[in-house]
Amino acid sequence: MIGVVSYLTFFLTMAGIMAIITLGLNLQWGYTGLFNGGVVAFFGAGAYGTMILGGPAEPGQFGGFGLPYLVALGGGVLLAAALAWVVGLLTLRLRHDYLAISTFGVAVALESLARNSQWLTGGARGMRGFPRPFEAVIESNFLFGVVFLLIVLAVLALVWWGIERLVHSPFGRALRAIREDETAARALGKSPTRLRLWSLVIGAAIMGAGGGLYVSYTAFVSPQDLLPILTFQVWAMLIVGGAGNNRGAVLGAVLIWGAWTLSGFALTRLVPDSMQLDAGSIQYILIGTLIVSMLLWRPEGLLPERISNPRNTTVAKAAHTSNKE
Amino acid sequence: MTVLRIEQLEAGYVRDLPILRNVDLVAEHAKLTVIIGPNGAGKSTLIKAIAGLVPVSSGRVMLGETDITGLRPDLMGSHGLAYVPQTDNIFRHLTIRENLMLVLRRAPDRATRLEELYDLFPALRDKRGDRAGALSGGQRQMLAVAMALANRPSVILLDEPSAGLSPKIAGEVLDLTRGLTEQGVTVLLVEQNVKQALRVADHCYILAEGRNQIDGPAAQIASDPVVGEIYLGGKRMVAS
Amino acid sequence: MIQSLLDGILTGAIISLGAIGLTLIMHMLRFANFAYSELLAIGAYAALVFDRLFSTLVPVLDEAFAPLTLTGALALSMVIAMVLTGLSAVVIDWLVFRRIRQKADPLSMVFASFGVALIIRNVIVLIFGHHAQLYSQEIARATILSFDPLILIKPDQVFVLVLALVLMLALHLVLTRTTFGFALRAVAENPALAQVAGVRLTTVIAAVWIIAGSLSAAAGTLYALTNQLNPMIGPVFLLPVFAATIVGGIGSVYGAVLGGFIVGIASGLALLVLPSGYAPAMPFLIILAVLLVRPQGLFGEDQR
Numbered sequence: 082m083i084g085v086v087s088y089l090t091f092f093l094t095m096a097g098i099m100a101i102i103t104l105g106l107n108l109q110w111g112y113t114g115l116f117n118g119g120v121v122a123f124f125g126a127g128a129y130g131t132m133i134l135g136g137p138a139e140p141g142q143f144g145g146f147g148l149p150y151l152v153a154l155g156g157g158v159l160l161a162a163a164l165a166w167v168v169g170l171l172t173l174r175l176r177h178d179y180l181a182i183s184t185f186g187v188a189v190a191l192e193s194l195a196r197n198s199q200w201l202t203g204g205a206r207g208m209r210g211f212p213r214p215f216e217a218v219i220e221s222n223f224l225f226g227v228v229f230l231l232i233v234l235a236v237l238a239l240v241w242w243g244i245e246r247l248v249h250s251p252f253g254r255a256l257r258a259i260r261e262d263e264t265a266a267r268a269l270g271k272s273p274t275r276l277r278l279w280s281l282v283i284g285a286a287i288m289g290a291g292g293g294l295y296v297s298y299t300a301f302v303s304p305q306d307l308l309p310i311l312t313f314q315v316w317a318m319l320i321v322g323g324a325g326n327n328r329g330a331v332l333g334a335v336l337i338w339g340a341w342t343l344s345g346f347a348l349t350r351l352v353p354d355s356m357q358l359d360a361g362s363i364q365y366i367l368i369g370t371l372i373v374s375m376l377l378w379r380p381e382g383l384l385p386e387r388i389s390n391p392r393n394t395t396v397a398k399a400a401h402t403s404n405k406e
Numbered sequence: 407m408t409v410l411r412i413e414q415l416e417a418g419y420v421r422d423l424p425i426l427r428n429v430d431l432v433a434e435h436a437k438l439t440v441i442i443g444p445n446g447a448g449k450s451t452l453i454k455a456i457a458g459l460v461p462v463s464s465g466r467v468m469l470g471e472t473d474i475t476g477l478r479p480d481l482m483g484s485h486g487l488a489y490v491p492q493t494d495n496i497f498r499h500l501t502i503r504e505n506l507m508l509v510l511r512r513a514p515d516r517a518t519r520l521e522e523l524y525d526l527f528p529a530l531r532d533k534r535g536d537r538a539g540a541l542s543g544g545q546r547q548m549l550a551v552a553m554a555l556a557n558r559p560s561v562i563l564l565d566e567p568s569a570g571l572s573p574k575i576a577g578e579v580l581d582l583t584r585g586l587t588e589q590g591v592t593v594l595l596v597e598q599n600v601k602q603a604l605r606v607a608d609h610c611y612i613l614a615e616g617r618n619q620i621d622g623p624a625a626q627i628a629s630d631p632v633v634g635e636i637y638l639g640g641k642r643m644v645a646s
Numbered sequence: 647m648i649q650s651l652l653d654g655i656l657t658g659a660i661i662s663l664g665a666i667g668l669t670l671i672m673h674m675l676r677f678a679n680f681a682y683s684e685l686l687a688i689g690a691y692a693a694l695v696f697d698r699l700f701s702t703l704v705p706v707l708d709e710a711f712a713p714l715t716l717t718g719a720l721a722l723s724m725v726i727a728m729v730l731t732g733l734s735a736v737v738i739d740w741l742v743f744r745r746i747r748q749k750a751d752p753l754s755m756v757f758a759s760f761g762v763a764l765i766i767r768n769v770i771v772l773i774f775g776h777h778a779q780l781y782s783q784e785i786a787r788a789t790i791l792s793f794d795p796l797i798l799i800k801p802d803q804v805f806v807l808v809l810a811l812v813l814m815l816a817l818h819l820v821l822t823r824t825t826f827g828f829a830l831r832a833v834a835e836n837p838a839l840a841q842v843a844g845v846r847l848t849t850v851i852a853a854v855w856i857i858a859g860s861l862s863a864a865a866g867t868l869y870a871l872t873n874q875l876n877p878m879i880g881p882v883f884l885l886p887v888f889a890a891t892i893v894g895g896i897g898s899v900y901g902a903v904l905g906g907f908i909v910g911i912a913s914g915l916a917l918l919v920l921p922s923g924y925a926p927a928m929p930f931l932i933i934l935a936v937l938l939v940r941p942q943g944l945f946g947e948d949q950r
C-alpha cells in the first residue's frame with residue numbers, strides 16, 4: 082500500500098514539475114507566440130545551476146558551494162533566465178526561425194558542455210548527492226516525498242497565479258496587442274522586442290525553477306537529463322492541453338506524463354529484452370505522431386484558449402500569398 | 407462591347423471582414439477606364455480581387471463570357487488578363503531579360519516576342535543583362551508594363567503605374583497606357599493623379615470606403631466641381 | 647592544420663549540399679524545418695538498401711571503381727536514392743506541412759517539423775538498428791600527400807568533393823539558364839508576383855522539395871561513403887545545415903554553398919584547439935557569431 086502511495090507521490094511530483102515547465106512554455110508560446118526549441122536547455126541550466134551552487138564539493142571540480150537551498154535554487158533560476166536573455170537579445174529582432182534555431186542550438190551546446198566539462202559539470206557521469214532540503218527536520222523518505230510534492234504543488238500554484246496576474250496586467254495586454262497587430266502596437270509606443278524578451282526570460286526562469294526542483298528531488302543530474310526528448314514532451318503537453326491557457330497546460334502535463342510513464346511500463350513488459358532499445362524508439366514515434374496529429378486535427382488542444390488565438394492573426398498574410406494553392 | 411464586368415463584388419483579406427462591398431464595374435473594349443478614390447478606398451483590393459489575389463466572398467467577375475471569379479492567379483494570363491501591381495511589380499533579383507523570359511516561357515514564339523518588347527521599350531534592351539533592381543523608377547514601370555504585355559493580353563489592370571515618378575515620366579507612362587487602347591487592349595487603371603488620369607481616360611469610377619460612389623464619362627467627371635469636392639477632396643484636385 | 651583544413655573542406659561540401667535545399671525551403675515556406683536533415687538519413691539508408699540489393703542481384707555491379715571504394719551498385723543506388731528522397735520530401739509536405747500551412751502560421755510548421763523528425767529518425771532506428779553500417783567492407787586506402795606535416799587523403803574524399811561541386815554547378819546552371827530556374831527564383835523573391843507572372847506555386851514548391859530531397863540524399867550518401875552510416879546522421883547534420891543557411895543568408899543558394907564550407911572548415915579548425923566532444927556545439931557558436939555581427943548573413947536580405 083505504502084508502495085503504491087509513494088509511487089503515486091513520485092508520479093505526481095514529476096508531473097507537477099513538468100506542469101511548471103509547461104506553464105513556462107505557455108507564457109512563451111501560448112501568450113507571446115515565441116518558439117522555444119530548447120526547453121531542455123533552460124530546465125538544464127536551472128538543474129545544473131542549482132546543483133553547482135547547492136551541491137556537495139567534489140575533488141577537482143568547481144562548485145560544491147553548499148549554499149542554502151533557496152539561494153541555490155534562486156541561482157539556478159537566474160542562470161536559466163540569463164541564458165534566455167542572451168539568446169533573446171540576439172534573435173528577437175529577427176525572423177521567428179532564428180529564435181527557434183538558436184534555442185535548439187543552446188540545448189545542443191549545453192549538452193555537449195555538460196558532457197565534456199569535467200571540471201564544472203562532472204562530465205558524463207553527472208553530479209550527485211544534492212543535500213535533501215529540510216533533512217534536519219524530515220527523516221523519513223516517505224514523508225519527504227509527500228512534503229516535496231506539496232512544495233511542488235505550491236510552486237505550481239504560485240507560477241500559475243503569477244502568470245495569470247501577468248497576462249491580465251498592462252504587460253499582458255501589451256503582449257496581446259503585439260500578438261494581434263504588431264504594427265499598431267508599435268505605433269502606440271510599445272516595443273514588441275522588449276516585451277517578447279521579458280516573456281522569453283520569465284518563461285525560461287520558470288523552466289529553470291522546474292530544473293532546480295527536479296535536481297533537489299532526485300539529488301542527481303547528468304547529461305542524460307539534457308536530451309532533447311524533454312523539449313518534445315513539454316511541447317506535446319502544451320499542445321495537447323491547449324496553448325494559451327494555463328488549465329490546458331497543466332492538464333496536458335499530467336496527461337502526457339501519465340501516458341509516457343504508462344507506455345514506458347507497457348513497452349518494458351511487452352517488448353523482449355533484446356529489443357528494449359527499440360522500446361524507446363517506439364515511445365519517440367508515439368510522441369512525434371501525437372504532436373503532428375494534434376497540429377493537423379486539433380491545433381487548439383483539448384482546452385482551447387478563451388481569448389483570441391495568436392496564430393490566427395497571420396491568416397491574412399497567408400491568404401495573401403498562398404491563395405487557393 | 408463590354409470586356410470586363412464586375413457584379414456585386416464582395417472581397418477582403420480576412421474572412422468576414424469585406425473591404426469591398428457590392429462593387430459594380432464595367433470596362434468597355436479598347437477603352438481606358440480609370441478608378442480613382444482616396445487612400446484606402448479599396449482600389450488596389452478591387453484590382454487584386456479581379457486578378458485572383460484576394461479571396462472573393464460573393465459577386466462575380468466576368469471576362470467576356472467567362473466567369474473568372476476566384477480563378478487561380480497564375481491562370482489569369484491564359485485568359486488574356488494581365489495585371490501590374492502597385493508596388494513590387496518586377497523581380498529585382500532577376501535580370502531584365504530573365505524577367506521577360508519568365509513571363510514568356512510558355513509562348514511559342516518567345517524569341518521574336520522578346521525582340522518586339524525590346525523594340526517597344528528600347529531602354530530595356532540596353533540594360534537587358536542588368537538586375538531589374540538596378541533600374542530607375544520609370545524603367546521599372548516600363549519593365550512591369552512590358553511583362554504584362556508580353557503575352558498579348560486583351561485586358562490589362564494597372565495599379566498606379568505613375569506613382570513615385572516625376573511629373574514628366576508619369577505623363578509619359580499615362581500616354582503609354584492610352585496608346586495601349588489604340589492597339590485594342592482594354593485598360594483598367596487605378597490612379598492617384600486625378601487630373602492626369604481624367605485627361606487620358608474614357609470612363610471614370612470613383613470608389614470610397616470599398617463602395618461605388620459615382621461613375622461617368624471622364625470628361626464629365628473632370629468638369630463637375632461638386633464631384634471633385636466631395637469624393638476627391640478639393641485640395642487634391644488642385645494639387646495635382 | 648592542413649589536414650584539418652582538408653577534412654573541413656570535405657565536410658563543408660557535404661554541409662553545403664544539405665543546406666541548399668534548406669535555405670530555399672526556409673525562404674519560400676518561411677519556416678525552420680527541423681525535419682530537414684532527416685532527408686540526409688532517408689537518402690543514405692535508401693542508398694544502402696539498393697546497394698545491398700544490386701550487389702546481391704547483379705554481382706558485376708559490385709566491382710569498385712579503383713581507387714575508389716565506390717561500386718557501380720552504389721553509384722546507381724545513389725541516383726535512385728536521390729529520386730526517392732526527393733519524392734519522400736514532396737509526400738511529407740503533402741501529408742503534413744502543406745495541410746498545416748493552409749490553416750495555421752509558419753510556427754506551427756516548425757512545431758510539426760520536430761514531430762516529423764522524431765518519427766522519421768525512430769522509424770529508421772526500428773528498421774535498421776542503432777549500429778553503424780558501411781556501404782563497402784573494403785578498406786579505403788589513403789594516399790599520403792605529404793609526410794611532414796602528415797597529410798592523408800582518400801580517393802573517395804576527392805570523389806565526394808568533385809561530385810558535390812558538380813551537383814552545385816548543375817543547380818547553378820538550372821537556376822541561371824532555364825526558365826524553370828527563373829520561375830524558382832521568382833517564387834523565392836515574391837510568390838504573389840510570381841503567380842501573376844503565371845507561375846503555379848504548388849508546382850514550384852514541389853520542385854523545390856525534389857531538389858532539396860535529392861541534394862540531401864546525395865549529401866547523406868556521400869557522408870556515409872567517407873564515414874559511416876548510423877541513424878544519428880540527421881541530428882548530427884541538423885545544426886550544421888542551419889548554421890550554413892544562416893551564415894549564407896536565408897534564401898541564398900550561393901550563400902548556403904559558401905556557408906557550408908565556412909561551417910565545415912571552421913568546425914574542422916576549431917577541433918585543433920577544442921576537445922572533440924565540443925564538436926556538436928560548434929555550429930551553434932557560428933550561428934551566435936553571425937547573429938552578433940551580420941544577422942542577415944553573407945548574401946541574405948534583412949531578416950527583421
Ligand SMILES: Nc1ncnc2c1ncn2[C@@H]1O[C@H](COP(=O)(O)OP(=O)(O)OP(=O)(O)O)[C@@H](O)[C@H]1O
Nearest residue numbers: 397401419425443444445446447448449450451452
Ligand atoms: N494585405 C492586406 N491585408 C489586410 N488588409 C489590407 C491589406 N492590404 C490592404 N488592406 C486594407 O484594405 C483597405 C483598402 O486598401 P487598398 O490597398 O485596396 O486601398 P487603395 O485604395 O489601393 O489605397 P492607396 O491609394 O493607398 O493605394 C485598407 O483599409 C487597407 O488597410
Ligand SMILES: [Mg+2]
Nearest residue numbers: 449450451492
Ligand atoms: Mg492601392
